[in-house]
Amino acid sequence: MALEQLRIASRRSQLAMVQTNWVKKELEESHPNIAISVEAMATQGDKILDVALAKIGDKGLFTKELEAQMLIGQAEIAVHSLKDLPTNLPEGLMLGCITKREDPADALVVNKKNAHHQLETLPEGAVVGTSSLRRLAQLRHHYPHLVFKDIRGNVITRLEKLDSGQFDCLILAAAGLKRLGFGERIHQLIPSEISLHAVGQGALGIECVENRPEIIEIIKTLEDPATSHRCLAERAFLRELEGGCQVPIGVNTSIEEGELILTGMVASLDGKRLIRDVRRGPAVNPESIGLELAKVLKSKGAGEILEEIFASVRPEA
Numbered sequence: 001m002a003l004e005q006l007r008i009a010s011r012r013s014q015l016a017m018v019q020t021n022w023v024k025k026e027l028e029e030s031h032p033n034i035a036i037s038v039e040a041m042a043t044q045g046d047k048i049l050d051v052a053l054a055k056i057g058d059k060g061l062f063t064k065e066l067e068a069q070m071l072i073g074q075a076e077i078a079v080h081s082l083k084d085l086p087t088n089l090p091e092g093l094m095l096g097c098i099t100k101r102e103d104p105a106d107a108l109v110v111n112k113k114n115a116h117h118q119l120e121t122l123p124e125g126a127v128v129g130t131s132s133l134r135r136l137a138q139l140r141h142h143y144p145h146l147v148f149k150d151i152r153g154n155v156i157t158r159l160e161k162l163d164s165g166q167f168d169c170l171i172l173a174a175a176g177l178k179r180l181g182f183g184e185r186i187h188q189l190i191p192s193e194i195s196l197h198a199v200g201q202g203a204l205g206i207e208c209v210e211n212r213p214e215i216i217e218i219i220k221t222l223e224d225p226a227t228s229h230r231c232l233a234e235r236a237f238l239r240e241l242e243g244g245c246q247v248p249i250g251v252n253t254s255i256e257e258g259e260l261i262l263t264g265m266v267a268s269l270d271g272k273r274l275i276r277d278v279r280r281g282p283a284v285n286p287e288s289i290g291l292e293l294a295k296v297l298k299s300k301g302a303g304e305i306l307e308e309i310f311a312s313v314r315p316e317a
Helices: 014-030 064-071 133-142 155-163 174-179 213-222 225-241 286-299 302-313
Strands: 005-011 035-041 077-081 093-098 106-110 127-129 147-149 169-173 204-209 249-256 259-267 274-282
Touching: 005 014, 005 064, 014 035, 014 077, 014 155, 014 174, 014 204, 014 213, 035 064, 064 077, 064 093, 064 204, 093 213, 093 225, 106 155, 106 174, 127 155, 133 147, 133 249, 133 259, 133 274, 155 169, 169 174, 204 213, 225 249, 225 259, 225 286, 225 302, 259 286, 259 302, 274 286, 286 302
Parallel strands: 005 035, 005 077, 127 147, 127 169
Antiparallel strands: 077 204, 093 204, 106 169, 249 259, 259 274
16 A cells, blocks of 8 residues: 655754755655655753753654654654664664765854964963863873863854853864755864764664555665665674763774775763774675774773773763
8 A cells, every 4th residue: 555644753853954955855755645744843952951861861762752653653863963863763663765975074163253363373361162072082082271161052052151151162063054044154164183083973764663665665765775784884883882871982984986985983971992993894884884983992992991980971970
């Protein structure tokens, strides 16, 4: 029987809705006979804004409510920023599609007072806003003279705090800024030599119910093979390291003439220890590359670093 309706579960945040509505529009154009609707809701991660993410849980903070809707039959698919989607999904659900990636780089955003500065020229004591332990660890490693302050809230709220003088600059995902129409606020794209990006950053992941081939066939029209290979390698790397959302694990991937090149990093929270290496192999076998690189970093001490971090940022009871 042909599918007549498709319900998409989504977070209510402005960025999530922009991303979900893009998926909805693309699917409507390729499947005009299907009635597609969006079921928007707030997740736990959207509701708790006064506590650092590392203290309240892992990636599931932004996905559990959406997954519950699919598991009880109230939605067929959910659209996520892939970097928010755990590498181990609930039984009965699967990652059905990975869309074409926007620029995955981290971006420096400054206020008018600091418009003449790049990241490397910020003065000692400049206040940098970030909620990511991954960004924090890498920037502390390279720029120990800067002051880092946690910041929560949606992108617009963060930009307002920056422009009011509470911070000298922010580190945000370039992809999110571009999708929200704030691309002109990107002052500098931070090179991967300084800050490796989050696993899956810049790509959208469409999660769906297992054993529904008619749904998978529909959403696969949005699949981008190159992005999928890159992100599957990154996710395998993260899964093997047992890393959640709030640990300093960074990656960078590229594909050159059929070969996938994966760079990975694990750092201590203070940035003083940073382990980094590269592995490459056939792009058609992305997960094996991610697993191999994770094992290499573990052999160099990444496991010990992560154990220390898990102990220090374990969610409070």
